[in-house]
Amino acid sequence: MDHHHTANPSHAATPTCWTVVVPGPFFGGFTYHFDLDAGPAPGVRVRVPFGQSERVAVVIEPASAEGEQETRPILEVLDEAPLLDDRTLACLRWAAAYYHHPLGEVVFAALPKALRGERRLEVEALVSTPAGRAALEVGEAKGERQREALSRLVASAGPAPVAKLGPAAVRRRLVEKGWAEPTRMTAPAEWSVPVEPGSEAAPALNAEQQGAVDAIVSAGEGFRAWLLHGVTGSGKTEVYLALIERELAAGRQVLVVVPEISLTPQLIDRFARRLSVRPAVLHSGLADGERLAAWRAVAAGTAGLVIGTRSAAFVPLARPGLIVVDEEHDAALKQQEGFLYHARDVLVWRARQLAIPILLGSATPSLESLRHAWDGRYGHLRLTERASGATMPAIHCLDVRGQTMVAGLSPALLRAIERHLLAGGQVMLYLNRRGYAPSLVCHACGFVAGCPHCDAFLTWHRQIGRLRCHHCGFEQGVPADCPSCQAPLSVRGMGTEQLEDVLAARFPGFGIVRLDRDATAGKGVMADSLARIARGEARLVVGTQMLVKGHDFPGVTLVGVVNADQALFASDFRGPERFAQSLLQVAGRAGRAERPGEVLVQTHDPEHPVLRRLLSEDYEAVMAAQLVEREQAELPPTRFAGLIRADAPQADAARGFLAGIADQLRERFGDELAVWGPVPAPLARRAGRYRFQLLLLAQVRSTLHRALWAVDDSVGSRRLGGRLRWSIDVDPIDL
Ligand code: ADP
Ligand code: ZN
Numbered sequence: 161m162d163h164h165h166t167a168n169p170s171h172a173a174t175p176t177c178w179t180v181v182v183p184g185p186f187f188g189g190f191t192y193h194f195d196l197d198a199g200p201a202p203g204v205r206v207r208v209p210f211g212q213s214e215r216v217a218v219v220i221e222p223a224s225a226e227g228e229q230e231t232r233p234i235l236e237v238l239d240e241a242p243l244l245d246d247r248t249l250a251c252l253r254w255a256a257a258y259y260h261h262p263l264g265e266v267v268f269a270a271l272p273k274a275l276r277g278e279r280r281l282e283v284e285a286l287v288s289t290p291a292g293r294a295a296l297e298v299g300e301a302k303g304e305r306q307r308e309a310l311s312r313l314v315a316s317a318g319p320a321p322v323a324k325l326g327p328a329a330v331r332r333r334l335v336e337k338g339w340a341e342p343t344r345m346t347a348p349a350e351w352s353v354p355v356e357p358g359s360e361a362a363p364a365l366n367a368e369q370q371g372a373v374d375a376i377v378s379a380g381e382g383f384r385a386w387l388l389h390g391v392t393g394s395g396k397t398e399v400y401l402a403l404i405e406r407e408l409a410a411g412r413q414v415l416v417v418v419p420e421i422s423l424t425p426q427l428i429d430r431f432a433r434r435l436s437v438r439p440a441v442l443h444s445g446l447a448d449g450e451r452l453a454a455w456r457a458v459a460a461g462t463a464g465l466v467i468g469t470r471s472a473a474f475v476p477l478a479r480p481g482l483i484v485v486d487e488e489h490d491a492a493l494k495q496q497e498g499f500l501y502h503a504r505d506v507l508v509w510r511a512r513q514l515a516i517p518i519l520l521g522s523a524t525p526s527l528e529s530l531r532h533a534w535d536g537r538y539g540h541l542r543l544t545e546r547a548s549g550a551t552m553p554a555i556h557c558l559d560v561r562g563q564t565m566v567a568g569l570s571p572a573l574l575r576a577i578e579r580h581l582l583a584g585g586q587v588m589l590y591l592n593r594r595g596y597a598p599s600l601v602c603h604a605c606g607f608v609a610g611c612p613h614c615d616a617f618l619t620w621h622r623q624i625g626r627l628r629c630h631h632c633g634f635e636q637g638v639p640a641d642c643p644s645c646q647a648p649l650s651v652r653g654m655g656t657e658q659l660e661d662v663l664a665a666r667f668p669g670f671g672i673v674r675l676d677r678d679a680t681a682g683k684g685v686m687a688d689s690l691a692r693i694a695r696g697e698a699r700l701v702v703g704t705q706m707l708v709k710g711h712d713f714p715g716v717t718l719v720g721v722v723n724a725d726q727a728l729f730a731s732d733f734r735g736p737e738r739f740a741q742s743l744l745q746v747a748g749r750a751g752r753a754e755r756p757g758e759v760l761v762q763t764h765d766p767e768h769p770v771l772r773r774l775l776s777e778d779y780e781a782v783m784a785a786q787l788v789e790r791e792q793a794e795l796p797p798t799r800f801a802g803l804i805r806a807d808a809p810q811a812d813a814a815r816g817f818l819a820g821i822a823d824q825l826r827e828r829f830g831d832e833l834a835v836w837g838p839v840p841a842p843l844a845r846r847a848g849r850y851r852f853q854l855l856l857l858a859q860v861r862s863t864l865h866r867a868l869w870a871v872d873d874s875v876g877s878r879r880l881g882g883r884l885r886w887s888i889d890v891d892p893i894d895l
Contacts, residue, residue, distance in 0.1 A: 567658050
């Protein structure tokens, strides 16, 4: 490298310094110098010496050389133009600070995988020479293919990628004749748009839909967050479509984020049928090359509409107009490993930064968003009826106390299943399994084991056969008899597989499909299962959380909720909220077509206030009551929460580490900060490591962040001696 060459001799003595980041557990950036004239810029990748080796880094900002020890040089600039624009970089810096995560990790997570290494975006290209342009003018190029290649090259008024210039032999001739010269260029970020207009006409919006569209349109440009609370089947997607159409027509981009990959195909189809665009798709199921092409087209502004899962929250937008987050309540919008961000919250921040509206849609909005809407911070739009004219299904409770159960199904539910099958309907059985630590419920009287010290239910830890309080750490063995009615207690596990077997034996010939993470793990299995349900080949559907996710099953007339109590009596304070959401979502799968739907909920506590309010279909009333409870218990969203997790091969190491932090924080912050724990994590032992957690709750957001920074400062690295690991989760959703 030539260290003496510089464009500006007066600054020859002071090389320009740059802060760069690399992936890894480093909280700060690293300073390097660069003293060639074609310097790097924020957002480009560079190759730098790092320790004994070399790394790919991303440039963040110019740095001052003052006070720096001798800096090492940037070895090579890998991109001609920044991959991340200033606004995206600012968003990533905010996200790293807010979520207390290393900036390098955040920045590299935002890049498509294909760009996390040294891969260059350059391609081989040709550029026309004056002789070439003259040759074209006088018609010197003889062969048709030569003439075509040459005219295309001249028309591009600069270099053109060889891929666009015909076969290699033709291109070689152009160079041999002196009409073109080989060069290299950044591959253009192209995105083909179908010439065909959308094949499907929009339905006339009903009054509520039109009202929602009008409200957003008349608020004009600029930042505004809107909550679109529309019951299942109320036509939220039509509202999105109407707004998307407007934005695209105005030449602005729309980013639509959904919680699940499995929801993207139906949305893409629907958008493609209705709009004359090819949506760019961003999710982890794509090949690296496909994802790269889509990402670049969005960043360059050549793709107008982008649909993606949570990681799309960080895609650069060249001409942003609108952001839509569908199923905004869904926990899948929160990343649960590594960089623990919530895509919805990041997008609200981004919409404000980009000064554009954001629309959060759900049939069962999160308490966080509802509270903003009730307080007037978000515009509140309601769709209260199904757009197709279908009625909402009726929800009833089945009291299962003392009933003889078959694989967790009560006689009443079994009779209902039979009735619906014989009447030609489809039946869906929902088993609440994932995400909840189970509680201990007496089948005879409905007694639930609670903590003697807290207003909380105890969690049954299967592996160790004990009950535990997740708030204070209280622990006891599983009693043999119910403390309330003295009936013998038996704790049984129940799974979708067992349910499937029993149903297949009991209702042979009706076809059965199981939808859970295990059953749909293989490629294409999910789509296949959904198709079998759609064709009516499978009349019985058994599944977990997966059933809840926005799929449309028009033939389903009965939904059975097998174990409501798991969620109602969960130790997680969000249990009732989650239950209300999944119940209404799964209920929303029933009766989408002509036949009215029925929903039966099995419970040991039919008088539970959450259930009773849900039966009357008043989701907002359920959530308003939840908010009062949260306020009283000083929990989110009325408090700002941060969770510190630690795990180690020895329980004492993890617990002791968190206990030390807890003492330090209690002393320093006093009443400003509530510190709960350390307690064992819901999954207390995983892969031979003991897991503990410490919950921090503050009335003021900045207090929480000051506390977390204090922890970062005093602990330093995230990897400590004794193989202890720890992490910070801001706004945790699983406790
Ligand atoms: P959501 O997104 O709220 O679940 P959808 O937008 O999928 O609801 O609409 C549910 C069904 O109602 C779809 O079949 C859709 O085509 C239909 N639909 C939506 N809006 C209208 C309307 N204004 N007129 C007639 N049908 C509509
Ligand atoms: Zn307790």
